Amino acid sequence: xxxxxxxxxxxxxxxxxxxxxxxxxxxxxxxxxxxxxxxxxxxxxxxxxxxxxxxxxxxxxxxxxxxxxxxxxxxxxxxxxxxxxxxxxxxxxxxxxxxxxxxxxxxxxxxxxxxxxxxxxxxxxxxxxxxxxxxxxxxxxxxxxxxxxxxxxxxxxxxxxxxxxxxxxxxxxxxxxxxxxxxxxxxxxxxxxxxxxxxxxxxxxxxxxxxxxxxxxxxxxxxxxxxxxxxxxxxxxxxxxxxxxxxxxxxxxxxxxxxxxx
Amino acid sequence: xxxxxxxxxxxxxxxxxxxxxxxxxxxxxxxxxxxxxxxxxxxxxxxxxxxxxxxxxxxxxxxxxxxxxxxxxxxxxxxxxxxxxxxxxxxxxxxxxxxxxxxxxxxxxxxxxxxxxxxxxxxxxxxxxxxxxxxxxxxxxxxxxxxxxxxxxxxxxxxxxxxxxxxxxxxxxxxxxxxxxxxxxxxxxxxxxxxxxxxxxxxxxxxxxxxxxxxxxxxxxxxxxxxxxxxxxxxxxxxxxxxxxxxx
Numbered sequence: 001x002x003x004x005x006x007x008x009x010x011x012x013x014x015x016x017x018x019x020x021x022x023x024x025x026x027x028x029x030x031x032x033x034x035x036x037x038x039x040x041x042x043x044x045x046x047x048x049x050x051x052x053x054x055x056x057x058x059x060x061x062x063x064x065x066x067x068x069x070x071x072x073x074x075x076x077x078x079x080x081x082x083x084x085x086x087x088x089x090x091x092x093x094x095x096x097x098x099x100x101x102x103x104x105x106x107x108x109x110x111x112x113x114x115x116x117x118x119x120x121x122x123x124x125x126x127x128x129x130x131x132x133x134x135x136x137x138x139x140x141x142x143x144x145x146x147x148x149x150x151x152x153x154x155x156x157x158x159x160x161x162x163x164x165x166x167x168x169x170x171x172x173x174x175x176x177x178x179x180x181x182x183x184x185x186x187x188x189x190x191x192x193x194x195x196x197x198x199x200x201x202x203x204x205x206x207x208x209x210x211x212x213x214x215x216x217x218x219x220x221x222x223x224x225x226x227x228x229x230x231x232x233x234x235x236x237x238x239x240x241x242x243x244x245x246x247x248x249x250x251x252x253x254x255x256x257x258x259x260x261x262x
Numbered sequence: 263x264x265x266x267x268x269x270x271x272x273x274x275x276x277x278x279x280x281x282x283x284x285x286x287x288x289x290x291x292x293x294x295x296x297x298x299x300x301x302x303x304x305x306x307x308x309x310x311x312x313x314x315x316x317x318x319x320x321x322x323x324x325x326x327x328x329x330x331x332x333x334x335x336x337x338x339x340x341x342x343x344x345x346x347x348x349x350x351x352x353x354x355x356x357x358x359x360x361x362x363x364x365x366x367x368x369x370x371x372x373x374x375x376x377x378x379x380x381x382x383x384x385x386x387x388x389x390x391x392x393x394x395x396x397x398x399x400x401x402x403x404x405x406x407x408x409x410x411x412x413x414x415x416x417x418x419x420x421x422x423x424x425x426x427x428x429x430x431x432x433x434x435x436x437x438x439x440x441x442x443x444x445x446x447x448x449x450x451x452x453x454x455x456x457x458x459x460x461x462x463x464x465x466x467x468x469x470x471x472x473x474x475x476x477x478x479x480x481x482x483x484x485x486x487x488x489x490x491x492x493x494x495x496x497x498x499x500x501x502x503x504x505x506x507x508x509x510x
Contacts, residue, residue: 101357
């Protein structure tokens with residue numbers, strides 16, 4: 001067991017340049033031929049936030065202080081999660097040509113996609129800073145810890161991307177189903193409403209949603225200068241570790257027969 | 263001496279029915295009819311051989327005899343259904359030239375990407391960049407997206423990258439037929455030089471003259487079985503004789 005883990009780690013080391021190149025490729029291709037290029041990573045979340053805060057402040061009379069910041073915090077994390085798992089899910093199928101011809105550890109494909117989405121998201125963090133400045137939100141020292149929920153979310157997304165990419169090879173239907181699933185998931189996550197707006201009977205259910213915990217922790221650190229209690233931390237770490245372990249286990253188990261199905 | 267490649271009782275089974283079972287409805291119907299695991303097809307059936315370092319071995323045989331499957335199993339792309347394969351050394355796969363290219367990227371970017379596919383980092387590729395481009399004769403097109411290349415140019419670039427770095431084992435599947443005559447000559451020269459440098463070659467080709475030129479030993483595969491294994495001259499003679507008799 002330890003031997004095979006050491007071997008896996010060695011292989012991972014050997015293919016680090018490949019992850020680097022694949023991430024670089026994703027970023028280059030993403031904004032190739034657009035005039036504003038990487039600026040879109042900042043502009044896009046800002047425009048989304050503007051649109052949503054206009055619409056939602058008319059629709060709901062919510063009493064969330066600094067609603068624009070509340071929105072963009074949740075959206076940044078959820079958009080990353082959505083993009084990373086979606087792109088990760090299709091990564092194995094899209095690289096079929098390569099997998100059929102050359103030996104490469106296959107987990108590299110979903111992993112590199114999640115990493116490139118993570119890099120894009122890090123640019124988007126600048127948009128959050130812009131909103132904080134414009135809305136004159138106070139800068140708490142806890143802001144320095146805001147990378148923690150992002151790392152947990154990264155692990156969670158990696159695990160899910162690995163699992164989904166392996167499943168998709170066998171059941172192509174996943175691709176079509178997953179879009180509906182994430183839309184439902186985004187409504188089930190307090191992105192534009194406060195959790196208190198939900199009926200009391202549903203709140204315990206909401207606590208089963210890992211996305212709620214990541215976003216909650218992030219908002220606490222960025223918006224309220226507050227370090228939440230151990231329960232939130234436990235939920236963050238546990239869901240990240242469980243997802244990553246499950247994803248790796250399932251992917252390892254299924255990858256041997258990929259070649260026969262792609 | 264320990265062989266550099268050892269292939270032990272390798273069988274590779276494909277499930278033809280499985281390939282077609284794509285939708286849930288078909289799957290259920292087939293499952294109920296107990297047809298799901300029928301139509302098994304053995305691309306390789308209990309094949310064993312070993313190759314010593316520095317040998318140059320050709321795999322010959324008709325279309326569908328399992329040559330390419332054998333190469334893919336050795337390259338680690340496929341896992342054998344039964345048996346095992348061991349390769350002790352770095353492998354340069356020339357299974358399909360330019361397989362790892364991203365058509366939207368330029369030649370320059372693809373060189374780094376393809377190098378990384380083979381496990382080389384940026385600094386290492388920087389050193390070899392110029393000689394790759396020079397060998398491929400593509401200096402004017404370094405910053406052109408590969409999608410605008412002709413198929414010969416893509417193949418040239420692919421060959422140049424794959425053979426630039428000295429590997430212990432070179433696996434070559436019918437790729438020397440690319441490019442124009444001049445380039446073919448150049449490729450052949452480079453392969454001969456690699457061979458004299460101690461690289462082990464595993465070569466698949468339908469061109470017997472090419473096989474005779476490059477390989478000292480040949481293995482004849484016939485419907486997934488090993489039919490003959492020995493010096494190229496003898497095996498090729500047997501093979502030609504069998505084909506002339508019109509045997510399948």
